[in-house]
Amino acid sequence: MTQNISSLKIPILSLSLSLSLSLWLTIKMVVLKNYYTVRPAEPTPSSGICMSDCDQDKPITHAPLICFYGSLPGLSFASIIETLKISLSKALVCFYPLAGRLYWTTGNSGRVALNCNSMGARLYQADDPLDQLPLLLVQLTKFSCGGVSLGLATSHIMIDGLSLSHFISTWAKFARGEPLDVLPFLDRTLLLARDPPIPPQFNHDRFSPPPLLIGGSDNQEERSKETTVAMFHLSKTQVEKLKHMANVSRATNVQSYSRYEAVAGHLWRCTCNAREHKNNQITKLYFQVNFRNRMLPPFPQGYFGNAILRIAASSQSGELMTRPLGHASSKIREAVEMVTDDYVRSAIDLVKVQPDLTRFRTYHTVGSTQGHFYGNPNIEITSWIGLPLKNVDFGWGKEIYMGPATVAFDGKCFIFSGRDGDGSLTIAMRLQVAHMDAFKEFFYKDISDWSCSKL
The missing domain is CATH 3.30.559.10 (Chloramphenicol acetyltransferase-like domain)
Known part of the structure; x- marks a missing residue:
C-alpha cells in the first residue's frame, strides 16, 4: 500500500x-x-x-x-x-x-x-x-x-x-x-548502503536521543515553552574579532579556526549562558557537513541530491562558558574531521538497517510534537556561508534580501552571508522567550557596533 x-x-x-x-x-x-x-x-x-x-x-x-x-x-x-x-x-x-x-x-x-x-x-x-x-x-x-x-x-x-x-x-x-x-x-x-551493510564502525550519535536538561526525565516541558525569533547582524569587523578570539589561544600545530567555527562556537557558548546551564550539563551542537569532496573519489560536479551528514559536537556547558572561545571551536573542528569516506559509508549503512525512519521526518516542523527534540540544552546550526544563494536575478535585478522563511524550533539558527558580499554575516535564531534577552546581551558582549531586530 x-x-x-x-x-x-x-x-x-x-x-x-x-x-x-x-x-x-x-x-x-x-x-x-x-x-x-x-x-x-x-x-x-x-x-x-x-x-x-x-x-x-x-x-x-x-x-x-x-x-x-x-x-x-x-x-x-x-x-x-x-x-x-x-x-x-x-x-x-x-x-x-x-x-x-x-x-x-x-x-x-x-x-x-x-x-x-x-x-x-x-x-x-x-x-x-x-x-x-x-x-x-x-x-x-x-x-x-x-x-x-x-x-x-x-x-x-x-x-x-x-x-x-x-x-x-x-x-x-x-x-x-x-x-x-x-x-x-x-x-x-x-x-546507496553497502550490500550487506557493515555494522557501525563509528559512534553515530545522531541516531541517539539528544541530551536532556539535568533533572528532566523527558523534553516535553522544554518543548512546550513559548519561543521567538530574532535576527542578528555581525559586521566584517565583528566576525574578524570573533575569529581572532577563537584563535588567540590556539596551539601552533592546529590550523586556524575558520569564521564559521568561530561564530558557531560563539553561538553555542552564548546559548548555554542565556539558558543558565549548570556546569556539568551535557550539550550538543548539531550541524550539517557537505561531504562531496570528502568521498573517495570526490563526487562529480553538480551532484543533485543530499550529500550532507548531520553530526554533533559535544561538551559540558561549564567548559564552554568558562574556557576561551577556541575550546568551542575545537569541539566543532573535531566533529568535522570525523567525516571521512569511511564515516559517511558507515552512517549510510546505519540508515539502511533502521527499522523505522519516521522519527526523522517531522522534527523540523514548526511546533512539532513528534520525534526527538533538539532544543534546550542543545542547538542546531544551518550554515549558508559560501552557498551561491545570493544575487538571484531573473531579469529584473538582484534581490534586496534573501533568507530562510522559517526557523523551526528552540535552538535552531541559520547563518548566512550579508547581501553586499562585504564579509558581514546575518543570523536568524529561535529561542525560548525567557532566554532571548539574555542571549542578545551575551551575543554582543565585548563586540561593538552591534544591531539586532526582533521578528
Missing part, C-alpha cells in the same frame, strides 16, 4: 524579516489569486530515480526560502509570472526529479520512493499563502509598494542547500536567456 505525500501540509511561506538600515518588511496573510502547475518544457525520462540511503533520513518537511525584490518599474506582474513559468519549465527539463512525486514504500518503515512522472512544480500567485505540495513550490507575491517576493519550498528529502542553489541559479539563467553551465548529476546510487 502506498500513500502520496502530496496529501501532506507544509508551513506557510510567511515571516517577518529585518533588513539593513532597520527597514522592516512584514509578510502578513495574503490572498491567493491563482496557481499554475509547471511541467518540464520537453519530455523527460520516466523511469524512477533511486532515492539514496543518504536521502532517506531527511525530514519530510519542505525547506522554505524567500527573496524580496524592490519596485520593478516597466514590468507588469503578468509578465513576471510568465517569465517565471517559462524559465521554470525549461529548468525542470534537466532537473526533472523536482517535477516528480514521492510516495511511501510498503512496510511502514518511513521510507520513500520517487516517481519521475513530470507532474510538475506548483507556482502560486498571491497579492500579499496557501501551500500544498509537490516537491517544489513557488509563490510570487505582489505588494502595494510595488515590490515582489519570491518564495520557494523544496523537499528536504530531495536536495540539500548546494543542490538548491544550483537549481535556482540555473532557473535564473534561463529567465535571463543564458545557457546552462553545469548539468545536474542525477545518479543517486553513489550513496
Whole structure:
C-alpha cells in the first residue's frame, strides 16, 4: 500500500524579516489569486530515480526560502509570472526529479520512493499563502509598494542547500536567456548502503536521543515553552574579532579556526549562558557537513541530491562558558574531521538497517510534537556561508534580501552571508522567550557596533 505525500501540509511561506538600515518588511496573510502547475518544457525520462540511503533520513518537511525584490518599474506582474513559468519549465527539463512525486514504500518503515512522472512544480500567485505540495513550490507575491517576493519550498528529502542553489541559479539563467553551465548529476546510487551493510564502525550519535536538561526525565516541558525569533547582524569587523578570539589561544600545530567555527562556537557558548546551564550539563551542537569532496573519489560536479551528514559536537556547558572561545571551536573542528569516506559509508549503512525512519521526518516542523527534540540544552546550526544563494536575478535585478522563511524550533539558527558580499554575516535564531534577552546581551558582549531586530 502506498500513500502520496502530496496529501501532506507544509508551513506557510510567511515571516517577518529585518533588513539593513532597520527597514522592516512584514509578510502578513495574503490572498491567493491563482496557481499554475509547471511541467518540464520537453519530455523527460520516466523511469524512477533511486532515492539514496543518504536521502532517506531527511525530514519530510519542505525547506522554505524567500527573496524580496524592490519596485520593478516597466514590468507588469503578468509578465513576471510568465517569465517565471517559462524559465521554470525549461529548468525542470534537466532537473526533472523536482517535477516528480514521492510516495511511501510498503512496510511502514518511513521510507520513500520517487516517481519521475513530470507532474510538475506548483507556482502560486498571491497579492500579499496557501501551500500544498509537490516537491517544489513557488509563490510570487505582489505588494502595494510595488515590490515582489519570491518564495520557494523544496523537499528536504530531495536536495540539500548546494543542490538548491544550483537549481535556482540555473532557473535564473534561463529567465535571463543564458545557457546552462553545469548539468545536474542525477545518479543517486553513489550513496546507496553497502550490500550487506557493515555494522557501525563509528559512534553515530545522531541516531541517539539528544541530551536532556539535568533533572528532566523527558523534553516535553522544554518543548512546550513559548519561543521567538530574532535576527542578528555581525559586521566584517565583528566576525574578524570573533575569529581572532577563537584563535588567540590556539596551539601552533592546529590550523586556524575558520569564521564559521568561530561564530558557531560563539553561538553555542552564548546559548548555554542565556539558558543558565549548570556546569556539568551535557550539550550538543548539531550541524550539517557537505561531504562531496570528502568521498573517495570526490563526487562529480553538480551532484543533485543530499550529500550532507548531520553530526554533533559535544561538551559540558561549564567548559564552554568558562574556557576561551577556541575550546568551542575545537569541539566543532573535531566533529568535522570525523567525516571521512569511511564515516559517511558507515552512517549510510546505519540508515539502511533502521527499522523505522519516521522519527526523522517531522522534527523540523514548526511546533512539532513528534520525534526527538533538539532544543534546550542543545542547538542546531544551518550554515549558508559560501552557498551561491545570493544575487538571484531573473531579469529584473538582484534581490534586496534573501533568507530562510522559517526557523523551526528552540535552538535552531541559520547563518548566512550579508547581501553586499562585504564579509558581514546575518543570523536568524529561535529561542525560548525567557532566554532571548539574555542571549542578545551575551551575543554582543565585548563586540561593538552591534544591531539586532526582533521578528
